[in-house]
Amino acid sequence: MQTNDELKTAADYQPLIVHYQNGAAVRLGDVATVSDSVQDVRNAGMTNAKPAILLMIRKLPEANIIQTVDSIRARLPELQQTIPAAIDLQIAQDRSPTIRASLEEVEQTLVISVALVILVVFLFLRSGRATLIPAVAVPVSLIGTFAAMYLCGFSLNNLSLMALTIATGFVVDDAIVVLENISAIWRRG
Numbered sequence: 001m002q003t004n005d006e007l008k009t010a011a012d013y014q015p016l017i018v019h020y021q022n023g024a025a026v027r028l029g030d031v032a033t034v035s036d037s038v039q040d041v042r043n044a045g046m047t048n049a050k051p052a053i054l055l056m057i058r059k060l061p062e063a064n065i066i067q068t069v070d071s072i073r074a075r076l077p078e079l080q081q082t083i084p085a086a087i088d089l090q091i092a093q094d095r096s097p098t099i100r101a102s103l104e105e106v107e108q109t110l111v112i113s114v115a116l117v118i119l120v121v122f123l124f125l126r127s128g129r130a131t132l133i134p135a136v137a138v139p140v141s142l143i144g145t146f147a148a149m150y151l152c153g154f155s156l157n158n159l160s161l162m163a164l165t166i167a168t169g170f171v172v173d174d175a176i177v178v179l180e181n182i183s184a185i186w187r188r189g
Contacts, residue, residue: 006061010034047092054092064155066103069096099158106161113165114138117172121179130183134175141171 007013014029028034045054059068073091080089117138122131145164146156154160 010036047090053087065099066096069094102158103156103161106158106165110142110161110165110168113168114142117168121172121176125179125183130179133179133182134172137175137178138168138171142168 007016011034014027014034016028017025018028018031019026045052047054057068057072059065076089076091083089118131118135121134122128125131142164145167149156149160
């Protein structure tokens with residue numbers, strides 16, 4: 001049986017349905033003793049061909065991985081002071097640099113796309129006034145989106161940044177429609 005890490009205690013696991021018998025649910029608590037304890041498993045940890053104690057830290061689904069890694073790294077010196085000097089504390093694996101680089105790349109793509117949109121509108125319309133509409137609409141909509149995300153507790157991740165990049169295209173499309181209507185009204189007087 002596999003579950004995710006959102007169940008925290010034995011009581012949380014007891015009502016899990018493991019089977020259906022004659023249309024009735026058979027729950028884990030009906031067929032097994034479920035208790036909070038540890039399994040007696042003996043593991044040998046090795047790193048760089050030396051005996052090691054391996055500690056795997058996983059984030060909760062709702063946690064921000066960058067903040068989690070930063071807070072763990074901030075506490076490592078404190079942890080190092082509590083263990084004997086003969087024990088060398090090392091980070092064996094950290095995926096946060098890849099995640100940081102990916103976020104940075106998406107942020108750069110977003111900035112470049114906004115700049116290119118403003119440049120293309122200016123080059124085709126050759127009007128500073130006309131360019132002002134998308135130049136204001138795009139950053140204002142992005143700032144509003146970031147504010148709404150912050151207030152709703154959403155984190156800034158690859159998915160949300162890619163969605164913002166795509167949404168920028170929609171905002172620009174709408175800004176161009178507004179711009180064309182304004183240009184038509186100006187021409188009519």
